[in-house]
Amino acid sequence: MEKYAANISSIREAQARIKSLAHTTPVLSSESLNAMSGRQLYFKCECFQKGGAFKFRGACNAVFSLDDNDAAKGVVTHSSGNHAAALSLAAKLRGIPAYIVIPKNAPQCKVDNVMRYGGQVIWCEASLQSRQEVANKVVKETGGILIHPYNDGRIMSGQxxxxxxxxxxAPLIDTIIVPISGGGLISGVALAAKSINPAIRILAAEPRGANDTAQSKAAGRIITLPETETIADGLRAFLGDKTWPVVRDLVDDVIVVEDNETVEAMKLAFEILKVVLEPSGAIGLAAVLSDTFKKNPAWKDCRNIGIIFSGGNVDLGILWDSFRK
Amino acid sequence: MEKYAANISSIREAQARIKSLAHTTPVLSSESLNAMSGRQLYFKCECFQKGGAFKFRGACNAVFSLDDNDAAKGVVTHSSGNHAAALSLAAKLRGIPAYIVIPKNAPQCKVDNVMRYGGQVIWCEASLQSRQEVANKVVKETGGILIHPYNDGRIMSGQxxxxxxxxxxAPLIDTIIVPISGGGLISGVALAAKSINPAIRILAAEPRGANDTAQSKAAGRIITLPETETIADGLRAFLGDKTWPVVRDLVDDVIVVEDNETVEAMKLAFEILKVVLEPSGAIGLAAVLSDTFKKNPAWKDCRNIGIIFSGGNVDLGILWDSFRK
Known part of the structure; x- marks a missing residue:
């Protein structure tokens, strides 16, 4: 697997680098949800990670990989929020500045997280183009190192x-279901898991309104969409040139999920598991409970399924509103 | 400690008995909450226990302690909800009936839990007297074994x-803060912890509107109240003759908490930890963050504090309403 931007060695190095800084998150299970899905489910609770999402792993690995000269000028990124908070926290732990370009439509709780961890917020428009332009400008002005939210081997290794x-x-796991957006999480997860056991199936969970990965896999090349529409605000990004080869080669399938299924999964997590999940965090549970998955004969022998609960940064008011619709 | 209804041996026996049936719940920590409290906090997440509360431990120990003849007739209890659901589930696992007397004002999600686990609901009035009368009637009619929610050595041992x-x-723990109602949880926790390390401090957290334990400790005898008023619906019971001696002898102090502090703690658990707590479950966090605790010189050397998150059975709508007040 040497042709990819990360590999099992870089992932093990990342583990050693971040071990004392990141939480080892617990794995929960529920017989009620096992019964509903007809499988044994293992929920990897990255919502309990520092900053409330898996993003801290990659950000921490990236920040602590920098040599002292590079680190001193600080780090820069653009992000819908969880990577931003994670990078702010990692930078704070290293004692360097973090410059965070955030689109104006980001959820308030994610912006609060950035500020709580001492990140310096620079606003941009909601488009990917505006994000990148503003971030490039900040890099020029500060000399800071741009840490892309996902299209970066250090980030992929951390995840x-x-x-x-x-x-x-949970050594019995034969399948892992992973939310997909830009592909940083799933590419790291796939590279590590398939290196340990090539038989493990890696399935992406993607919202219908941002199903660029399903389209990319079908087309055999990166497809981007003119616009996306989904409640899962963390899943609107597109694949990058470093994540795409891994997704192309190692992701076994993409499960496309409706937003109402994602909301129902958030509700089940709240009521049965007592875990707070943002929509992006709940989409893996939605996927495993969907008819799309259950009725697909290709996956009927997936028995022990790991599900990545990727994050829990959601405003209670928004959660409540979405439950009542 | 042989004079009490439970001891370290009965607790170790309980552990062996329930090991394969109950979850080993995770311990979470948060640097944000450590900073707010000025201590190292270890949150024992019994909200992730089966049935959404610690109660399953005691119920499971009680049900699986019964000999086959006694068990066959089923079990009976009266409860505001979490013990009821737990007993229903334990009975279901043993394949015996559970008859559950529930007051009409119990939260809907707790009643739903009882029904989900196959318990047979028998309604009563909200008073303790009505609960007991109806439960005694059910015992007579069915021959079932009454399993009291807390005043029972098997329950105390399980908790x-x-x-x-x-x-x-978390071996460094020097203090454990435990919600108190009838005393089943804290008496089990205190007996085990002090047996392992007599220097560990055990502090009870109790709502102002149901502060019968603080009054009982001051009076040196069990005090009951004509009425209770608190958002913590799980903390309205009074001490029993089996729990009181342990509370009298082994509980080092009672921290009385205002309901608004408990609501704030629920909010912090939601926003920072991504954990759903019912009011009773959050009162330990409220206690450690209260001025009552922080400013008490007796507790200034409590450095590594375990906090029992006792349960997470709360309706989202009720949670949202309480946050907006």
């Missing part, structure tokens, strides 16, 4: 540490 | 298994 932990916590 | 786990997961 891959989830698989190392998960497969130790 | 005590929390300490065995917690002190293995």
């Amino acid at each position: 891959g540490t989830i698989s190392l932990e998960l497969l130790e916590q | 005590g298994t929390i300490s065995l786990e917690l002190l293995e997961q």
